[in-house]
Amino acid sequence: MAEEKKMAGFVCTGCGIGERLDAGQLETTATRDGKMNTCVQHDMLCSKEGVQVIRDTIDNDGATHVMIAACSRRAKVEAFNFPEVAMTRANLREGVIWVRPDTDENKETTQEMADDYIRMACAEAKFSTKPSKSGEQELNKTIMVVGGGITGMTAAMEAAAAGYPVQLIEKSGALGGRIAEYYKVLPTRSPYATPQESSIAEMAAAIEADDKITVHLNSTLAQTSGAPGRFSVDVATESGSTSNFTCGAIAQATGFTPFDANKLPEFGYDKSADVVTNHELEALAKAANGGPIKRPSDGKEITSVAFVQNAGQCSDEENKLAYFSGVTDLVSIKQAMYFKELNGDCDTTILFNNLRTPGAAGEDFYRAGQEAMVLFSKGIVSEVVPGDSLTVKFKDMILNEDAEMDCDLVVLAVGMEPNSGPDPYYATEGAGAPQEGEELTDEEKEERAAAANEVSVDSILNLDYRQGTDLPQLKYGFNDSHFICFPYETRRTGIYAAGPVRRPMDIQQARDDAAGATMKAIQAAENAGKGMAAHPRAGDLSYPSFRKEGCTQCKRCTVECPFGAINEDEKRYPLFNEARCRRCGTCMGACPVRVISFENYSIDTVGQQIKNVEIPEEWDEKPRILVLACENDAYPALDQAAMNGVEINPWARVIPVRCLGSVSLSWITDSLNNGYDGIVLMGCQRGEDYQCHFVRGSAMAAERMSKVGDTLQTLNLEPERVVVHEVAITDIERAPKLINDMAETIEKIGMSPFKF
Amino acid sequence: MTEVIATNETILVVGGGISGMTAALEAAETGKKVVLVEKRPYIGGRVTQLYKYFPKLCHPTCGLEINQRRAKMNPNLTIITMAEVTDIKGEAGNYTATAKIAPRYINDNCTGCGDCGKAVEAEFDDEYNYGMGKRKGAYLPHRMAMPQQYVIDPAIIGTDDAQKAKDACKVNAVDLDMQEETIEFNAGAVVWATGWQPYDANKIQPYGYDRFENVITSVEFERLADPTGPTGGKILRPSDGKEVKNVAFIQCAGSRDKNHLLHCSRICCMASLKQCTYPADDVDISVYYIDIRAIDRFEDFYQKVKAQDNVNFIKSKVASIVKGDDDSPVLHGVDTEGYNRYANQHDLVVLAVGMEPSVDKESFPVDIVINEEGFIEPASENGGIFAAGCSSDALDVNRAAQHATGAALRAVQVINRVAGTEG
DSSP, X not given: OOSOOOEEEEEEOTTTHHHHSOHHHHHHIIIIISOOSEEEEESOTTXXXXXXXXXXXXXXXXXXXXXXXXXXXXXXXXXXXXXXXXXXXXXXXXXXXXXXXXXXXXXXXXXXXXXXXXHHHHXXXXXXXXXXXXXXXXXXXXEEEEXXXXXXXXXXXXXXXXXXXXXXXXXXXXXXXXXXXXXXXXXXSSSTTSOBOOOHHHHHHHHHXXXXXXXXTTEEEEEEESOTTOEEEEEEETTSOEEEEEESEEEEOOOEEEOXXXXXXXXXXXXXXXXXXXXXXXXXXXXXXXXXXXXXXTOOBOOEEEEEEEETOSXXXXXXXXXXXXXXXXXXXXXXXXXXXXSSSOEEEEEESSOOOOHHHHHHXXXXXXXXXXXXXXXXXXXXXXXXXXXXXXXXXXXXXXXXXXXXXXXXXXXXXXXXXXXXXXXXXSTTSOOTXXXXXXXXXXXXXXXXXXXXXXXXXXXXXXXXXXXXXXXXXXXXXXXXXXXXXXXXXXXXXXXXXXXXXXXXXXXXXXXXXXXXXXXXXXXXXXXXXXXXXXXXXXOOEEOGGGOOOOOHHHHHOTTOOEEEOTTSOEEXXXXXXXXXXXXXXXXXXXXXXXXXXXXXXXXXXXXXXXOOOGGGTXXXXXEEEETTTHHHHHHHHHHTTOOOOTTEEEEEESOGGGOOHHHHHHHHHHTOOEEEEEEOOXXXXXXXXXXXXXXXXXXXXXXXXXXXXXXXXXXXXEEEEEOOTTOTTHHHHHHHHHXXXXXXXXXXXXXX | OOOOOOOTTEEEEEOOSHHHHHHHHHHHTXXXXXXXXXXXXXXXXXXXXXXXXXXXXXXXXXXXXXXXXXXXXXXXEEEEOSEEEEEEEEXXXXXXXXXXXXXXXXXXXXXXXXXXXXXXXXXEEOGGGTTSSEEESEEOSSTTXXXXXXXXXXXXXXXXXXXXXXXXXXXXXXXXXXXXEEEEEEESEEEEOOOEEEOOGGGOGGGOTTTOTTEEEHHHHHHHHSTTSTTTTOOBXXXXXXXXXXXXXXXXXXXXXXXXXXXXXXXXXXXXXHHXXXXXXXXXXXXXXXXXXXXXXXXXXXXXXXXXTTEEEEEOOOOEEEEOGGGOEEEEEEETTTTEEEEEEOSEEEEEEXXXXXXXXXXXXXXXXXXXXXXXXXXXXXTTEEEOGGGTSOOOHHHHHHHHHHHHHHHHHHHHHHHHHHO
């Protein structure tokens, strides 16, 4: 921008800052070293009057860059809210005075700390520009829903009810999915006591009558390209015709497939027609047409039935399901009630180990089953022996002995397997990923990826993304979020899974889930239209840009982006898709030639902070420790430490980073060359239960830093000078200790010789 | 005077726990105006008092940090703390809500510096730690409390302590004359997210929670394990402060019981399994259960805890607790696997208490369908009022956030209808 930079600094002297520090000197530092055009003090900058001083400087004096030296950037956020300028904060309260003892002998080093933070914030301001919309954004309110079962139908109706047009894609020739085959469903309103008719027919009629919803039957997705706000979708129909539409966001509700009971030979499924799955029983009940349910083998009216719970579920055997499919105990109770309703005094026995019927609806329905005289028996079934009458062998867990019972029909309560597409990360993070300690050659990696393609299923979304065609999987094929607080934290912005493809669930949960996923889809479409980032940096307008002339087409950014946001163009340059991007900066950290940057977060905004710290001469014996702290966990931990009065070593200079994955190796090498004595990187927990909201940021930083060894060696520096730690937000004592430990290390190994 | 700018295109969210916060943020980030009313002096609700989440064993404050940042940065969201909605009148698309705001005695000038807390002498039971431990008469409820503003306990108003707090404050944030306020404002739709409360363990008489010091509840155990809690994260016996070497968890304490809560509270099995990971490896743990309800992938976590050498599962509904040697509780009952009677002594007993919905059936401000268990039904009769999270069912955090996101959509639908007819 040609507009002239006008830089204004503000130093708050409230909360003890004025008493502990020489504010006049801070002001001088801001103007002399920090090159602020103006700098003023205020005794309470966050007060109405203080905020007005800043506001006037922006409105009347045309300040374009504002540096506020006061409390942590996490405090008084609402007061210091000036979106029309580039703003930085120097943390003098939590960052300096609260972590240093108020004694005379510490006065000098405390002041030095504060002066440095002023220099850093000034430098950051100088190299920032105010984030503004890229111009890529469009508002496209259409929501595409993939899957026309109960979840997808609900999603479509919910979106339409909110005023959003819907394109509903269904592979088969009719809406309704599996529920259409069911005799009855679980009750959805209190009292939760009797199975009820499903509402699927009325829903189908409502969808047909809704002119906001366009239904594509017998259709699949040939390609989905673009990004939130401008997805372009090619639909292929069975007849071979194709069509295209655009949409703003996507809900994927592709449902589940019942577990294949042929994998359970011990239960005689392949030997007897009278051993059926819970899904097949629905068809039998429906076929009974209000009369008694009959045996498949000979049409005999059934007088006794046994339900085998957890058939092929909760198992540690290969080819079986390790998880519990959420609803299968309730389904068996429901189906036992079918027999009570249709077959008179038929004996119904449910053989279970742990009966899992949670919540109010679950427990009520369980109780209703008991009242309907369904027999619940704690027993683990080992074998079903076919014959004229079936014999079920089980371990009676109450009597602690082997037992058996005869019955006309056995129902296997099999689990649900998600209908997800191939996992983009099968070979790197999924089931094909190298195990701990396993080092794979590139060849082996390729072999695994190829093997994955062979076993994998057809793509559902056919995303035209550099990183795979479908949503990443969490575990067991489910397209679920990794985060407890954020069930819709997707790794493909603007695409949200709902229903049993996300997690095994019942109808009511699936319908609620459809509403949730639709909400997120609507939000993604709206925010794409405004150029705003999605969670967790919600509302962020900054976006990555890159200098094409410097790019070496190394592809690291396109490979390492956790959200598949970057494609490659035909010349193999990165092609950024702003609306897919979550603004973590992983691409920036990945780029070896430093051509990627955000307006207010770049190689320079951090690099210049590092450079502007005053490095004392070696003989001053005042080391400098650079701390790069994840803004989500480590930085808040340090803030809380400050609130608790935990001391932090005066040599430390802390810079918050969006993610450790955004840390450029150049910051590390520059720091070492500039004479920093130690570097501490603090990121989130990595590994299976990773905490990084940008997926592998912390892990990637650790990998990249393992290569810093070479640099250290060339500089003849000790490897202990650079450390990477996993820090949790609760590490209030530990986070400061890690910094203090580095100070001790430096004391042991000595100062860096690179002080010029 | 608190001013709220709201119209019938505003969404009112009642309750600022994980569900209310989620509903409010999701709606606000979709461009809707939202007013969030929270009873406590801070948002976040009960999750702020949890040490870890199952099954990842991650810290709730991590997600709280993100949600609070989202809240601080979103101009569409107005948060009113220490307030309760006392009345709602009208219909979907046109409600008038009344809220009563209790005095905080601290105004927005507060910088969270802590000078008032240092000056005040009186101490009170710390409700954040369920009464275990003390806090000052001027206090920040917890380190990450949002808003980051102190609170003055009404009990010190009129005492010297109150004046000390006022004198200590350099930014004129202490206002001892603050009065209770009643405000009225419009809303088009309401998300009801008042959450849950632990079932009153005193009502489960055979377990003697009120008689035995070493019988505590699961929510209290959470505070004991937390390094920032009253014992600094050491699991110590309340009676003598000794380290606990043998702990028992009693499942379904008040749940699945006609005399107490009819429903299964869903979370307690997983919560106890999680709590089995808190003590050191050399602590013996017994879990007395009816069914272990590990739903879907939680099964993995159940298996992981089952594999712990120090954990023993006993299928039994404990009949009663009596006091044994050294104030140690002795559990009596029958192990239904094999029908063996037992009398087992433990250092500490944790009651996995159920979730009782915080939905007051008697004084609910507006006509609404509430089921036998006290949860709000998803009924069309409820008009523009939508339950979110544990107001609707016993839910874990993940399911509560999921449910709240859906509830936000239903509120948005009403607002968009209003906007459509008006715009």
